[in-house]
Amino acid sequence: MENTLGLEIIEVVEQAAIASSKWMGKGEKNTADEVAVEAMRERMNKIHMRGRIVIGEGERDEAPMLYIGEEVGICTQPDAKNFCNPDELVEIDIAVDPCEGTNLVAYGQNGSMAVLAISEKGGLFAAPDFYMKKLAAPAAARGHVDINKSATENLKILSECLNRAVEELVVVVMDRPRHKDLIQEIRTAGARVRLISDGDVSAAISCAFAGTNIHALMGIGAAPEGVISAAAMRCLGGHFQGQLIYDPEVVQTGLIGESREGNLARLAEMNITDPDKIYNSDELASGNTVLFAACGITPGTLMDGVRFFHGGARTQSLVISSQSKTARFVDTVHLFEEPKVIQLR
Ligand SMILES: O=C(COP(=O)(O)O)[C@@H](O)[C@H](O)[C@H](O)[C@H](O)COP(=O)(O)O
Numbered sequence: 001m002e003n004t005l006g007l008e009i010i011e012v013v014e015q016a017a018i019a020s021s022k023w024m025g026k027g028e029k030n031t032a033d034e035v036a037v038e039a040m041r042e043r044m045n046k047i048h049m050r051g052r053i054v055i056g057e058g059e060r061d062e063a064p065m066l067y068i069g070e071e072v073g074i075c076t077q078p079d080a081k082n083f084c085n086p087d088e089l090v091e092i093d094i095a096v097d098p099c100e101g102t103n104l105v106a107y108g109q110n111g112s113m114a115v116l117a118i119s120e121k122g123g124l125f126a127a128p129d130f131y132m133k134k135l136a137a138p139a140a141a142r143g144h145v146d147i148n149k150s151a152t153e154n155l156k157i158l159s160e161c162l163n164r165a166v167e168e169l170v171v172v173v174m175d176r177p178r179h180k181d182l183i184q185e186i187r188t189a190g191a192r193v194r195l196i197s198d199g200d201v202s203a204a205i206s207c208a209f210a211g212t213n214i215h216a217l218m219g220i221g222a223a224p225e226g227v228i229s230a231a232a233m234r235c236l237g238g239h240f241q242g243q244l245i246y247d248p249e250v251v252q253t254g255l256i257g258e259s260r261e262g263n264l265a266r267l268a269e270m271n272i273t274d275p276d277k278i279y280n281s282d283e284l285a286s287g288n289t290v291l292f293a294a295c296g297i298t299p300g301t302l303m304d305g306v307r308f309f310h311g312g313a314r315t316q317s318l319v320i321s322s323q324s325k326t327a328r329f330v331d332t333v334h335l336f337e338e339p340k341v342i343q344l345r
Pocket residue numbers: 097099100101102103174176197198199200201220221222223225253254255
């Protein structure tokens with residue numbers, strides 16, 4: 001899978017990031033999102049593959065592009081037999097977030113990215129657009145920290161696993177009223193808190209890289225983003241656990257359906273028999289092969305944002321593969337016009 005798709009998916013996230021970054025700081029989050037979706041879809045449909053979107057845009061609002069269930073890739077098009085023998089191709093599932101952090105782009109803030117994860121059919125958990133309680137941590141703490149434990153206990157374990165004092169740990173938490181008690185507990189335990197307004201995919205993955213000064217992600221974010229984060233963490237060997245949150249009262253903000261009962265019924269319809277199950281990264285991204293790709297839109301902890309120059313742009317992406325066991329940072333110069341000068345850095 002990696003051989004055929006590895007390079008192409010870099011271009012998919014690059015094109016989405018470039019399109020979205022043109023709207024950076026313009027205060028129009030919907031446009032920043034729409035152009036990313038369009039660009040991602042256009043590039044994806046040029047790939048020689050049979051893909052299906054399992055996590056995509058607007059499950060409830062019936063988004064017109066990259067919606068859940070949409071088939072993507074040349075080999076799913078009506079005239080596919082002119083280009084491909086579909087029987088020779090593995091069917092793949094794709095989770096996308098063409099603009100992860102639309103507010104961040106609209107207000108010119110750090111941490112947004114175009115991102116996707118790929119696996120063979122059935123290899124990614126088709127999460128509903130609910131929320132998810134998440135715990136991410138470095139590989140050294142994998143299986144030692146536990147989402148069932150309190151933040152205080154997990155910080156103690158993390159401090160032992162990483163051989164640093166609790167005071168030397170930094171935990172990322174989304175700045176939401178629902179996290180008031182969690183934030184207080186982390187502070188009381190002695191760790192430092194980095195509050196983010198959006199973009200918990202970047203925060204989760206950053207835990208797996210030493211040098212980011214991010215040692216854990218705790219709290220509740222969106223479930224689809226949880227699956228995408230888990231795909232990267234599965235490849236990197238980092239710790240990731242997620243638990244669906246279906247009770248609107250727990251979340252306090254945002255869209256999460258009408259009622260707890262309605263949401264439970266919806267989970268049952270999706271054959272999710274244990275709504276309180278705690279999933280680890282191997283369950284959220286269970287495929288034999290998992291690929292993850294992201295391209296910075298605005299600057300972030302792991303990647304720089306899109307930088308334009310006269311006649312072109314420069315992007316930084318990250319491609320992670322469970323197959324080749326690699327995390328590749330890709331620095332690309334895009335020439336929109338005839339090359340004049342390419343600046344080295
Ligand atoms: O920041 C986020 C928004 O993603 P997007 O809509 O693609 O720009 C995600 O990283 C978060 O995981 C999540 O969507 C957020 O926590 C939603 O919570 P809330 O804002 O409280 O409704």
